[in-house]
Amino acid sequence: MKAKLFVTDMDGTLLNSEHKISRGNKHAIKRAVEAGVVFTIATGRMYASTLPYAQELELDVPIITYNGALIKTASGKELYASYLEEDLVKDLLDFAREQELYIHLYSEDKLYFKENDEHAQYYQKMCGVPGNAVGEDIYKYTYHVPKMLIMGSTPEEADAAVELVRRKFGGRIDAMKSSPTYVELIKPGVNKATAIAKLAEILEIPSEQVLAIGDSSNDVSMLTSVAISVAMGNANDEARAAARYMVTDNEHDGVAEALERFCM
Structure with a gap:
């Protein structure tokens, strides 16, 4: 079954070493969105740091920031928030x-x-x-x-x-x-996995059609919780062990490869 909701980490995954989205990734994302795929971001970054990338991709979907503690649309509507005492x-x-x-x-x-x-x-x-x-x-x-x-x-x-x-x-x-x-x-219990589950419920997308891709330890929760889990070629050992599939690294359009293989 092809993925309907595609959730990507940012640093080390969607972004290359220059902290940019490559032309190849942009092209694949545009094609996937036009084909009906919901493409979004799950990152440890703050919302203010993530928003320019969502705008660059012309996304107006909920994005997951602060490692799952905040879900907010690119247009500014807050859907979920969790704060430390x-x-x-x-x-x-x-x-x-x-x-x-x-x-x-x-x-x-x-x-x-x-x-x-x-x-x-x-x-x-x-x-x-x-x-x-x-x-x-x-x-x-x-x-x-x-x-x-x-x-x-x-x-x-x-x-x-x-x-x-x-x-x-x-x-x-x-x-x-x-x-x-x-x-x-x-906060314990707050992570990318719980945020993705909330987002899939909001968007009414079945769990078997959810894909997550990442490269680091803070991606492990989502990689072990989704139906289609993908590790980048540059992923650390924890992320590699948590994922079912592997693509090339973030310098060679690994996100585009995953979109082609699992969504298109």
Whole structure:
């Protein structure tokens, strides 16, 4: 059976190393949408960072952001939102300070960090959204926080941060890597899989016609939950193990290959 709902991760999947959508992927997406496929995005990025890509593709469908904590249409209609408790946000800020880790948060779809250091500068350049350096006033922005992000200087530092968070907070927070140095902090039970299930229900698309494609650890939940799961050629070991199928990497139009194989 061909996929009717095609859900793609962004970084390392839909986007190449220059954080752009290739001409080949754009062409395949346009053909698929014209053929009736519902094409959308599920990403760890904030909504403000994802929206320009949805607009570039001329999509007006619900997009999944913050690793599943927010589902919102490209035209701005919010369909679902889940936020961290304010006390937990403060505890995570304290933890990062104690461990001397870079951390930032998102409140009301705005980016906040203590200092505009090299981590903050890199992230702003990557996501295309300017952030706010607020020092200790970051504790004033603990409301409507869908997720937080720790950035390590090395993959090993990020791995260690995941283990530290899991030991310290247990079931209060889920910690997972979305890139070699990014550690996503999100509410337990909120992930791309649950968001895709909600979206498929909203769109009235049978579960057997849902496809997800990704490359990283924060994609594992959706890859293990959908009928058609695809890993990119550049995927890490966790994503590869979770997926049923494999396509080429994000430098060679893996998304276009998946559209051709499973939708067209």
